Amino acid sequence: MTSLDITDLHYSYPDGHQALHGVNLSVSEGERVALLGPNGAGKTTLVLHLNGILPAPNMPGAQGSVTVGGLKADPRDRAALAEIRRRVGLVFQDPDDQLFLPTVREDVAFGPANLGLKGAELDARVDDALAWVGMTEVKDRAPHHLSLGQRRRVAVATVLAMDPQLLVLDEPSSNLDPQARRELAEILLNLPVTMLMVTHDLPYALQLCERSVILDEGRIAADGPTREILSDTALLAKHRLELPFGFTPLATTP
Amino acid sequence: MGAGHAHAMYVHQHSLVHHLAPEVKIAAALAFTVVVVATPRERVAVFGAYAVIILALAVLSRIPALWLAKRCLIELPFVATALLLPFFAAGPKTTVLGMSLAVEGLWGGWNILIKGTLGVLIALTLAATTLPRDLLVGLDRLKAPQAITQIAMFMLRYLEVLADEARRMRIARLSRLDDPRFLWQVKGFATGLGSLFIRSYERGERVFLAMRSRGYTGRLPAALHAETLGSARQWAAGAIVPVLAAAILIIWGYA
Numbered sequence: 001m002t003s004l005d006i007t008d009l010h011y012s013y014p015d016g017h018q019a020l021h022g023v024n025l026s027v028s029e030g031e032r033v034a035l036l037g038p039n040g041a042g043k044t045t046l047v048l049h050l051n052g053i054l055p056a057p058n059m060p061g062a063q064g065s066v067t068v069g070g071l072k073a074d075p076r077d078r079a080a081l082a083e084i085r086r087r088v089g090l091v092f093q094d095p096d097d098q099l100f101l102p103t104v105r106e107d108v109a110f111g112p113a114n115l116g117l118k119g120a121e122l123d124a125r126v127d128d129a130l131a132w133v134g135m136t137e138v139k140d141r142a143p144h145h146l147s148l149g150q151r152r153r154v155a156v157a158t159v160l161a162m163d164p165q166l167l168v169l170d171e172p173s174s175n176l177d178p179q180a181r182r183e184l185a186e187i188l189l190n191l192p193v194t195m196l197m198v199t200h201d202l203p204y205a206l207q208l209c210e211r212s213v214i215l216d217e218g219r220i221a222a223d224g225p226t227r228e229i230l231s232d233t234a235l236l237a238k239h240r241l242e243l244p245f246g247f248t249p250l251a252t253t254p
Numbered sequence: 255m256g257a258g259h260a261h262a263m264y265v266h267q268h269s270l271v272h273h274l275a276p277e278v279k280i281a282a283a284l285a286f287t288v289v290v291v292a293t294p295r296e297r298v299a300v301f302g303a304y305a306v307i308i309l310a311l312a313v314l315s316r317i318p319a320l321w322l323a324k325r326c327l328i329e330l331p332f333v334a335t336a337l338l339l340p341f342f343a344a345g346p347k348t349t350v351l352g353m354s355l356a357v358e359g360l361w362g363g364w365n366i367l368i369k370g371t372l373g374v375l376i377a378l379t380l381a382a383t384t385l386p387r388d389l390l391v392g393l394d395r396l397k398a399p400q401a402i403t404q405i406a407m408f409m410l411r412y413l414e415v416l417a418d419e420a421r422r423m424r425i426a427r428l429s430r431l432d433d434p435r436f437l438w439q440v441k442g443f444a445t446g447l448g449s450l451f452i453r454s455y456e457r458g459e460r461v462f463l464a465m466r467s468r469g470y471t472g473r474l475p476a477a478l479h480a481e482t483l484g485s486a487r488q489w490a491a492g493a494i495v496p497v498l499a500a501a502i503l504i505i506w507g508y509a
Contacts, residue, residue: 097460111468113475
């Protein structure tokens with residue numbers, strides 16, 4: 001079954017800059033897909049389309065459709081948008097953007113509480129989500145007192161608490177130390193959700209995602225098994241992607 | 255990040271006052287302040303009685319006296335105004351220690367001083383026994399406008415993030431040999447402030463997007479802080495302080 005279906009998506013910012021030039025992408029349920037691409041390729045713009053933050057209603061230059069689990073995102077249909085935001089969990093790159101409440105518990109409860117949960121049911125959601133990311137013991141701490149690795153795990157929990165069908169992560173490994181990076185990978189590998197991961201970290205993509213797509217200049221430039229894409233040096237070079245020094249994707253086993 | 259883990263105004267204790275619901279404490283402190291302000295300034299003994307009430311409250315909440323005294327210093331600018339009044343007010347004069355002081359000014363100064371001090375003391379007691387976020391929860395339950403409580407909540411959360419950002423920018427400036435010690439060298443600091451503003455503005459936008467992604471529609475869900483609503487017993491306990499003060503005012507203040 002198709003979890004995410006994007007057809008012919010176009011988008012221009014109000015200042016006239018066109019970010020997406022007809023993106024087509026389909027992700028099946030249970031798949032883990034890496035979205036690769038250089039800076040300025042339109043990755044973040046695409047991600048903001050996945051749960052209907054973009055486009056704003058009646059926006060000129062917006063075209064095409066995004067369908068999540070059979071439900072089409074329509075900027076004018078608020079009820080459908082709310083359901084799409086529940087189905088698609090966005091984890092932003094900077095946890096300080098995501099975690100805005102005074103305690104971890106409240107922040108994880110924010111999403112499900114917006115869905116109308118309360119009382120014991122809400123508490124159970126919070127506990128489950130924190131348990132998934134191994135952050136149960138920081139429940140009553142303030143987000144700004146946690147390390148970056150911990151904050152990123154809590155940020156993942158804030159969307160897991162909404163029971164999403166599709167988890168979208170923006171640069172999940174950026175600025176993490178090697179251990180925090182590996183721990184996060186282990187957590188993400190264990191999550192039973194469809195995943196779309198935006199990243200520059202090609203070894204991370206290889207470790208976590210069986211399939212990769214390259215987005216460049218607002219178009220999907222390549223789509224295939226991660227190992228094949230990362231082995232194609234010419235393709236990577238053409239889209240400003242580089243493997244770390246000494247890394248050969250064929251030599252590593254997942 | 256060497257961010258402090260303590261709250262500047264909160265005294266961590268377990269006392270009856272600490273465990274009262276925040277909305278009860280806010281309402282009680284407000285009512286007490288109204289009673290204090292409504293008291294005629296000539297009734298010195300009544301103010302004494304109020305001071306005894308606050309003192310009893312402080313002892314009950316186990317707030318160290320020195321802590322209270324230090325935090326009271328915030329009142330100093332007002333004290334200065336109060337001290338100036340006797341010298342500049344018009345009307346009949348009296349002589350104290352060889353200085354000619356206006357009687358009206360003396361009473362005016364006393365009025366500011368005693369009412370200000372009592373107000374500061376009750377506010378400090380409230381702050382010492384209630385966590386900042388609980389204060390906001392209390393304000394919210396008292397139906398304060400959500401725009402204001404939400405802004406205050408964001409401030410609570412992001413003040414340290416911002417201060418941290420400012421600190422990093424400053425260190426980066428100093429590392430490039432910026433050495434602002436005189437007023438005419440303030441340019442780096444000023445432009446830093448500008449870019450900090452832009453950054454916070456952009457961060458605000460990203461925070462908003464992240465909130466909307468989790469279903470935010472303009473109101474914080476009530477289920478977020480559903481616990482420990484003030485019970486009737488708590489309200490009764492909280493009412494003791496302002497009711498006592500009001501009784502003193504009615505019996506001795508207007509007699």
